[in-house]
Amino acid sequence: MEDVTARLLEGLFAGDLDLAIVSLPLRAPDLICAEILREPLLVALPPGHPLSRQKEVDPRTLRGQRWLILRDGHCFRDEVLALCRSALRETASLFETDQFASIVALVAAGFGASVLPAMAAPQATGCCLLPVRGAAWRRIGYARVRRAFVPPAQTAFAEWLRRIARQAGDRPS
Numbered sequence: 572m573e574d575v576t577a578r579l580l581e582g583l584f585a586g587d588l589d590l591a592i593v594s595l596p597l598r599a600p601d602l603i604c605a606e607i608l609r610e611p612l613l614v615a616l617p618p619g620h621p622l623s624r625q626k627e628v629d630p631r632t633l634r635g636q637r638w639l640i641l642r643d644g645h646c647f648r649d650e651v652l653a654l655c656r657s658a659l660r661e662t663a664s665l666f667e668t669d670q671f672a673s674i675v676a677l678v679a680a681g682f683g684a685s686v687l688p689a690m691a692a693p694q695a696t697g698c699c700l701l702p703v704r705g706a707a708w709r710r711i712g713y714a715r716v717r718r719a720f721v722p723p724a725q726t727a728f729a730e731w732l733r734r735i736a737r738q739a740g741d742r743p744s
Contacts, residue, residue, distance in 0.1 A: 595710040612707040617681040623699035637683030
């Protein structure tokens, strides 16, 4: 199932979920988390934006942009706001949604700028995507509740996740 992190954690603690794929870090004493991969963050700009010809974007150059971000409750929202606040010392006007597809469509239409995870890049048709100066990235991993017994299927699934991430070359050095 796909859901916001808070609901995934509720499912873990209720015993409805065995494992959740989440953005790290998570801070909860009864959780065991492991990083699977690191994913670059990309600035999404409308076509023809003055910065679109650069090789990478310093977020400070985006002062005054309308930022298109995920709604409160999405962990990626917090990562984008942290990047914007640290680089800009301000957050310009915001438009919030629950879907990357809406963000991508609005960026492509010239409504504003956003930051996307690299895994959203294939759906960012019509946007100019540039790496963030300073090699910004997010950590993706799994979380499970600390228990004395871990079912073999859960252990095998976690190992499979780590293996495919290594094979894809996404595992950090």
